[in-house]
Amino acid sequence: EIVLTQSPATLSLSPGAGATLSCRASQSVGSHLAWYQQKPGQAPRLLIYDASNRATGIPARFSGSGSGTEFILTISSLEPGDFAVYYCQQRSTWPLTFGGGTKVEIK
Amino acid sequence: EVQLVESGGGLAQPGGSLRLSCAGSGFTFSSHNLNWVRQAPGKGLEWVSHISGSGAVIYNADSVKGRFTISRDNAKNSLYLQMNSLRDDDTAIYYCARERRFTGGYYGMDVWGQGTTVTVSS
Numbered sequence: 605e606i607v608l609t610q611s612p613a614t615l616s617l618s619p620g621a622g623a624t625l626s627c628r629a630s631q632s633v634g635s636h637l638a639w640y641q642q643k644p645g646q647a648p649r650l651l652i653y654d655a656s657n658r659a660t661g662i663p664a665r666f667s668g669s670g671s672g673t674e675f676i677l678t679i680s681s682l683e684p685g686d687f688a689v690y691y692c693q694q695r696s697t698w699p700l701t702f703g704g705g706t707k708v709e710i711k
Numbered sequence: 712e713v714q715l716v717e718s719g720g721g722l723a724q725p726g727g728s729l730r731l732s733c734a735g736s737g738f739t740f741s742s743h744n745l746n747w748v749r750q751a752p753g754k755g756l757e758w759v760s761h762i763s764g765s766g767a768v769i770y771n772a773d774s775v776k777g778r779f780t781i782s783r784d785n786a787k788n789s790l791y792l793q794m795n796s797l798r799d800d801d802t803a804i805y806y807c808a809r810e811r812r813f814t815g816g817y818y819g820m821d822v823w824g825q826g827t828t829v830t831v832s833s
Contacts, residue, residue, distance in 0.1 A: 605773075638819045640756075647806055647826060648748075648756065653819035660821075691756055695818045698770045700746070700758040 606630050608692050608703035616711040623679040625706045627692035632672045636696035639668055639677045642705075643688045651690075652677065682708070713737035713822055715790075715807050720827030723797050727831070733790040733807030733824055741765070741785040744810040746820060747792050749803035749829075759805070760792065775801075797831045804828050 607630040617623055627637065635655040640648040650659040652668035655675055665680040679686055687710050692703040719731040733745070747759040760781040761770040769781055780793040790807050805827050808820035 636817060640820070642756075647823035648808075648820070649823070650819045650821045653811075653813055654815060654817035657813065657817070659819060689755075693756075693758075693820075698761075699772050700761065700770075702748075702756040702758065705755045 605699055606633060606694050606697055606701050608694060608701055610690075610692060610703035610706045612706060613704070614707045614709060616709050617682055618711045619682050619684055621682050621711075623677075623682055623686075623708055625677040625679075625690055625708075627670075627675040627677070627703050629673040629675070629694060631697075633694040633696035635671050636694055637668075637670070637675050638693045638695065639666075640691045640693065641686075641688045642691065643685075648691065679708070713809075715809060715822055715824035717805065717807055717824040717827035720805065720829045722830045722832065723794075724833050725798060725831055727797050728793070728795045729797065729829060731792040731794065731805055731807075731827055731829070733792075735788045735790070735809070738809070738822075740788040744812075744818075745783065745790045746808045746810060747781060747790075748806045748808055748820070748823075749801075750806070750826075751800070751803045754803075757803070761810075762790070794829070797829075799831050802829060802831045 609628045611626045637655045639652040642648040656668045689705045778796045807824045809822040811821040
């Protein structure tokens with residue numbers, strides 16, 4: 605099973621600041637990595653697929669990069685609605701796995 | 712509107728059974744793989760089970776193998792999860808999620824239901 609380790613667990617930032625979230629895979633997943641955003645009481649929302657492609661309707665301030673075992677989700681300038689939990693997920697090898705999540709909270 | 716709507720959650724005793732359903736609408740149901748993903752209270756996301764568009768390919772997480780069975784009825788635009796031998800640690804919100812296949816063979820779960828809550832307790 606591929607283990608995805610996200611860091612940091614919590615990121616405390618102010619609106620307007622930039623955020624950098626990390627996801628590390630225990631073995632290569634190529635570019636088969638997606639990122640999701642989840643707000644309290646809501647279902648997750650797909651942000652990024654193929655490590656770096658934004659899903660439909662996702663603002664350009666969200667960007668993904670990386671391949672192999674190291675991935676980054678960058679939010680260029682945090683808006684109030686961006687404070688949420690972010691998960692990475694690999695679709696390279698069964699079983700599918702999610703990272704433990706990074707909570708982006710208001711400082 | 713493209714949507715998925717889960718139902719069937721509730722309270723079950725340890726060792727008991729529940730059957731979850733997920734109704735799809737607004738898209739060609741049979742063209743998409745589907746997944747069940749769960750989230751225990753205060754915890755992260757855990758993938759549970761996957762079924763291909765035709766129903767021919769199924770994968771399950773080790774934590775549910777031999778206890779949960781995923782199936783679908785494309786004529787009814789419905790996905791199911793038969794949950795047997797329930798345990799306390801199956802307590803979670805269960806989401807159904809549609810997979811979209813993007814160019815290059817990459818996938819993402821692009822449509823999610825609102826979730827249905829399963830509580831296993833005596």
